[in-house]
Amino acid sequence: MSEIVERAALPLAQTATSRRPIGLLLVAMPVLLVIWLVIWPAINAISRTVWRTDVNGNAGFDLSSYAFFFSDTYSLGNLAVTLWTTLVCAVLLLVISLPIALYLRFSRGRLPAYVQALAILPMFVPSIILAFAFIRVLGPNGMLDILLNALGLPKIRTPYLTPWGPVIGLVWDNTPLTVLILLSGLGGVANQAIEAARDVGANAIRVFWHIILPRISNSILVALSFSVLGIFSSFTLPYLLGPASPEMLGPFMQRTLRDVQDPIGAMTQAVVAFGFCILFGLFYVRSVARNRGNR
Amino acid sequence: MSVLNIAEVTKTFSGGTNAVDRFSLDVAGGELVCLLGPSGSGKSTLLRMVGGFEQPTGGRITIDGEDVTHLPPERRPTGMVFQSHALWTHMNVFKNVAFGLRLRRMPAKQIREKVEAVLELVGLAGYGDRMTTQLSGGQQQRVALARSLVLEPKILLLDEPFASLDQHLRERLRDEVRDIQQRLGITTLFVTHGQDEALSMADRIVVIANGRAEQIGRPDAVYRDPKTPFVAGFIGLMNLIEGEVKNGHFIRSEFTTPLPIADGPATLAIRPEALDLTASNAPTARVHRVTDYGSHGLVDLDLADGTRLKSTVANLDLFQAGQGVGLLPRAVAAYRENQQIYRS
Numbered sequence: 212m213s214e215i216v217e218r219a220a221l222p223l224a225q226t227a228t229s230r231r232p233i234g235l236l237l238v239a240m241p242v243l244l245v246i247w248l249v250i251w252p253a254i255n256a257i258s259r260t261v262w263r264t265d266v267n268g269n270a271g272f273d274l275s276s277y278a279f280f281f282s283d284t285y286s287l288g289n290l291a292v293t294l295w296t297t298l299v300c301a302v303l304l305l306v307i308s309l310p311i312a313l314y315l316r317f318s319r320g321r322l323p324a325y326v327q328a329l330a331i332l333p334m335f336v337p338s339i340i341l342a343f344a345f346i347r348v349l350g351p352n353g354m355l356d357i358l359l360n361a362l363g364l365p366k367i368r369t370p371y372l373t374p375w376g377p378v379i380g381l382v383w384d385n386t387p388l389t390v391l392i393l394l395s396g397l398g399g400v401a402n403q404a405i406e407a408a409r410d411v412g413a414n415a416i417r418v419f420w421h422i423i424l425p426r427i428s429n430s431i432l433v434a435l436s437f438s439v440l441g442i443f444s445s446f447t448l449p450y451l452l453g454p455a456s457p458e459m460l461g462p463f464m465q466r467t468l469r470d471v472q473d474p475i476g477a478m479t480q481a482v483v484a485f486g487f488c489i490l491f492g493l494f495y496v497r498s499v500a501r502n503r504g505n506r
Numbered sequence: 507m508s509v510l511n512i513a514e515v516t517k518t519f520s521g522g523t524n525a526v527d528r529f530s531l532d533v534a535g536g537e538l539v540c541l542l543g544p545s546g547s548g549k550s551t552l553l554r555m556v557g558g559f560e561q562p563t564g565g566r567i568t569i570d571g572e573d574v575t576h577l578p579p580e581r582r583p584t585g586m587v588f589q590s591h592a593l594w595t596h597m598n599v600f601k602n603v604a605f606g607l608r609l610r611r612m613p614a615k616q617i618r619e620k621v622e623a624v625l626e627l628v629g630l631a632g633y634g635d636r637m638t639t640q641l642s643g644g645q646q647q648r649v650a651l652a653r654s655l656v657l658e659p660k661i662l663l664l665d666e667p668f669a670s671l672d673q674h675l676r677e678r679l680r681d682e683v684r685d686i687q688q689r690l691g692i693t694t695l696f697v698t699h700g701q702d703e704a705l706s707m708a709d710r711i712v713v714i715a716n717g718r719a720e721q722i723g724r725p726d727a728v729y730r731d732p733k734t735p736f737v738a739g740f741i742g743l744m745n746l747i748e749g750e751v752k753n754g755h756f757i758r759s760e761f762t763t764p765l766p767i768a769d770g771p772a773t774l775a776i777r778p779e780a781l782d783l784t785a786s787n788a789p790t791a792r793v794h795r796v797t798d799y800g801s802h803g804l805v806d807l808d809l810a811d812g813t814r815l816k817s818t819v820a821n822l823d824l825f826q827a828g829q830g831v832g833l834l835p836r837a838v839a840a841y842r843e844n845q846q847i848y849r850s
């Protein structure tokens with residue numbers, strides 16, 4: 212049975228591919244780039260961290276750098292703070308961006324246009340500028356402190372150089388993209404579908420929960436994966452705004468490489484980070500595939 | 507007893523468009539009323555105000571004596587069927603229909619019974635497990651209808667529900683909807699800009715232009731006795747001729763006919779089937795084109811000044827392009843200042 216199917220399918224597939232050499236070329240370019248720039252260095256890094264030469268010059272399989280990473284409380288602390296930052300940012304991004312996107316999608320008039328411009332603005336502000344603005348406003352003796360002082364109020368405990376510093380910066384930085392992705396998802400929800408739900412008796416909350424949310428779950432997934440991947444491996448904002456210890460994996464790698472001069476250690480950290488990102492990626496692909504299957 | 511009362515309802519949009527202008531209508535229980543009018547005349551806006559999707563800027567809407575003017579859609583006893591794109595594509599047919607009942611916390615067993623009964627009613631028995639994207643356009647609109655009907659609304663609102671379907675399907679569905687509507691005795695407001703639809707389905711027709719009711723009446727009455735030139739021109743084919751009345755005669759170019767009204771400008775309305783053509787030594791019109799519709803023929807005529815008229819004839823062979831003919835109206839109506847002032 213399957214033989215017949217295969218024989219029947221083969222000529223079709225052949226003509227289809229031979230008719231589309233351009234399509235194949237278009238796909239080949241990014242695939243080759245990914246192999247060259249991502250997969251090859253990754254394999255290289257992994258092999259260099261597990262296939263090592265010891266002090267006597269004997270090469271051999273060696274997992275000691277990983278054993279060290281996963282037993283060293285400092286490394287584990289850094290991993291934990293990275294995961295914590297990523298998770299908190301993801302939750303905050305959703306909590307902040309979804310209402311903005313909903314507002315932009317469902318309100319009419321001139322005001323939403325301004326709100327949208329405002330929400331997208333952070334996209335055009337470089338991280339460095341953002342970091343210094345943060346320090347000038349929220350840092351010790353920053354604008355907020357001066358303002359509070361002028362009002363006769365006590366100073367705040369500044370988030371600068373605490374784990375909340377990078378969180379605030381990263382959420383600000385990732386809000387525009389998240390809003391835009393959610394907004395495009397909301398664009399796919401027809402007004403009449405929503406009105407029909409109200410017509411059969413659903414109030415605003417029910418409409419959101421039963422009609423809108425299921426339709427944009429994919430967009431939420433896409434938005435979160437984009438930001439989660441970026442935040443997990445971010446460098447500039449945690450480096451400039453975060454505490455020295457524990458630090459996120461980005462600055463940690465940089466310091467291990469430059470200051471401690473331990474390339475194998477840095478590479479091990481990179482491989483661990485890469486592993487987590489692949490996990491996120493797999494989760495994303497699986498969810499999208501499952502949603503597709505439901506359609 | 508009137509179930510739906512629309513009193514002096516006005517809707518002015520923020521841009522200044524006066525979509526509905528002091529519109530009043532009484533709909534009796536079990537009646538099907540068609541809102542008929544050209545594009546942009548305010549039909550949808552009016553229907554959406556009854557459904558609660560737009561807020562009137564003036565007037566009152568009452569359903570069964572209860573003022574619903576300021577109630578949101580979810581608290582009105584109305585059910586709306588939209589033109590398209592209104593099904594929830596992430597739910598299957600059963601869930602689409604059951605959603606409203608679930609919101610009302612009805613027991614699952616009862617929901618199943620009701621949904622199956624209503625799917626049977628709209629001719630979709632056994633389709634419950636289908637995803638809505640796997641249905642044809644006609645089936646999708648049946649689901650939308652079932653979704654409204656299952657909640658047993660006091661008033662069913664349909665906004666050009668068949669506009670995106672082909673002619674055949676449209677005719678079949680409109681018969682089915684009429685059957686269901688009469689069987690359930692459900693009060694219905696139906697928006698369309700197709701006069702066939704209105705004439706064949708409605709108990710009463712409301713002809714709307716520029717947000718105002720031009721005429722309200724039974725389909726045959728609106729067809730036979732249009733009260734304004736707009737209605738005359740909008741319902742069915744009609745020859746509308748602008749001209750002058752002098753000494754009891756209507757005059758346009760070489761065409762004259764007796765018209766016992768006071769002198770002055772007037773608009774004469776003659777149905778093509780009420781305009782006979784005669785052989786004449788002094789022809790008043792010339793045949794422009796002859797079209798064979800199978801069941802009857804239609805002759806396009808030109809007056810000397812270029813005014814185009816139409817006449818329905820039984821025997822096409824008597825006429826050919828270029829031929830001169832005399833005109834003999836059998837029934838006419840005359841309008842002056844937008845009012846009917848004479849009917850023969």
Ligand SMILES: Nc1ncnc2c1ncn2[C@@H]1O[C@H](COP(=O)(O)OP(=O)(O)OP(=O)(O)O)[C@@H](O)[C@H]1O
Pocket residue numbers: 519520521523524525543544545546547548549550551552699
């Ligand atoms: N949300 C809105 N804002 C501003 N103007 C509107 C709005 N909705 C409708 N209008 C205007 O109100 C008038 C009536 O529109 P409506 O949709 O009621 O017409 P309609 O009779 O349903 O036409 P159609 O047969 O094309 O559906 C139109 O001039 C339209 O441009």
Ligand SMILES: [Mg+2]
Pocket residue numbers: 549550551
């Ligand atoms: Mg409309």
